[in-house]
Amino acid sequence: MPYLCGVSTTILAIESSCDETAAAICRDGVILSNYIANQTIHEKYGGVVPELASRAHMQNIVPVVHAALQTAFPSMAPKDALSTVNAIAFTQAPGLIGSLLVGAQFAKSLALALNVPLIAVHHMQAHVLANLIEDPKPAFPFLCLTVSGGHTQIVLCESPDSLKVIGETMDDAAGEAFDKSAKLLGLPYPGGPLIDKYAQQGDPNRFKFPEPQIPGLNFSFSGLKTAILYFLQEHTATNCTFITDNLADICASIQHRIISILLNKLKTASLETGIKNVCIAGGVSANSGLRKALTEMGEKYNWHTFIPAFQYCTDNAAMIGITGYYKYLKGEFTDLSVSPTARAEW
Numbered sequence: 001m002p003y004l005c006g007v008s009t010t011i012l013a014i015e016s017s018c019d020e021t022a023a024a025i026c027r028d029g030v031i032l033s034n035y036i037a038n039q040t041i042h043e044k045y046g047g048v049v050p051e052l053a054s055r056a057h058m059q060n061i062v063p064v065v066h067a068a069l070q071t072a073f074p075s076m077a078p079k080d081a082l083s084t085v086n087a088i089a090f091t092q093a094p095g096l097i098g099s100l101l102v103g104a105q106f107a108k109s110l111a112l113a114l115n116v117p118l119i120a121v122h123h124m125q126a127h128v129l130a131n132l133i134e135d136p137k138p139a140f141p142f143l144c145l146t147v148s149g150g151h152t153q154i155v156l157c158e159s160p161d162s163l164k165v166i167g168e169t170m171d172d173a174a175g176e177a178f179d180k181s182a183k184l185l186g187l188p189y190p191g192g193p194l195i196d197k198y199a200q201q202g203d204p205n206r207f208k209f210p211e212p213q214i215p216g217l218n219f220s221f222s223g224l225k226t227a228i229l230y231f232l233q234e235h236t237a238t239n240c241t242f243i244t245d246n247l248a249d250i251c252a253s254i255q256h257r258i259i260s261i262l263l264n265k266l267k268t269a270s271l272e273t274g275i276k277n278v279c280i281a282g283g284v285s286a287n288s289g290l291r292k293a294l295t296e297m298g299e300k301y302n303w304h305t306f307i308p309a310f311q312y313c314t315d316n317a318a319m320i321g322i323t324g325y326y327k328y329l330k331g332e333f334t335d336l337s338v339s340p341t342a343r344a345e346w
């Protein structure tokens, strides 16, 4: 549905839930720009430091919005570009509260100044709807394995606003499993992309890590983390260069197990629901091994698989823009008293 009452709809979207400050312009469901400022300051602390994240968002938000406007409307002055905006969408939950507050307050102020509606977006819904940014788009209903640094969910999507979580992690998220494993290996934060990189040169069957036996569609990663810790302690006790000597094989074996835990549950979900349109989303869906394994599983079970482009997997504002667009079409606006929340069911 490209037009509402024959009028073009331009949404300025803002994402600031964790350590990425992002802005995007979405016109009639098409992403015109998608700009992200990564916060490298957290690397040396081995994880995101909330206080530093909020401060970095304060520094980044104006330049990032400016860059998104300039990329979308290169021949216009920022003031004129802003005057074309019909609504402001922002991440309202979940996330780090200090980080969310920066994006929310900026979005509210801009909506007030421009006299346009404000759209509150749930970050996890946005990760799922990132699959609706590019063609081909999945037909409804579809299943989405949403795997990020804070969440691991299987979501049944019947429409853009009818999403039901049918399985989720009982402890760590898949991204945490990657990042905590990487930390045990002495790799910097965030370790997920590094495990991915080293795994490409390694043997995934060299070391065997256990697959947890969790009933139903839920996940658990805490046992895997403990198994990796004991495995490394045992081997480094007799060989202090064990990790460096075997880094690629260790990374490939850990990645292989995380992927098999994820995809075995997704296979069960597809069998139980009969749904064969299957998507992935979230930061971990950038993992090359997971993308390849999902494609192979899709071919084997006759699924239609959908994998967002890399820039729409990790945190970004384009996914907030596309979600905002569907909410705009339904008139789902929020008033200026809205406040962000760190945790939120959906």
Ligand code: KG4
Pocket: 018, 147, 148, 149, 150, 151, 174, 175, 176, 178, 179, 190, 191, 192, 193, 196, 282, 283, 284, 285, 286, 287, 288, 313, 314, 315
């Ligand atoms: O969705 P996201 O950007 O932020 C959250 O909402 O949490 O996900 C971040 C997570 C981190 O745990 C990061 O290590 C992981 O996604 N990640 C990856 C890869 N790229 C990002 N994990 C494995 N392989 C990757 N290529």
Ligand code: ZN
Pocket: 123, 127, 148, 149, 282, 283, 314, 315
């Ligand atoms: Zn995310």
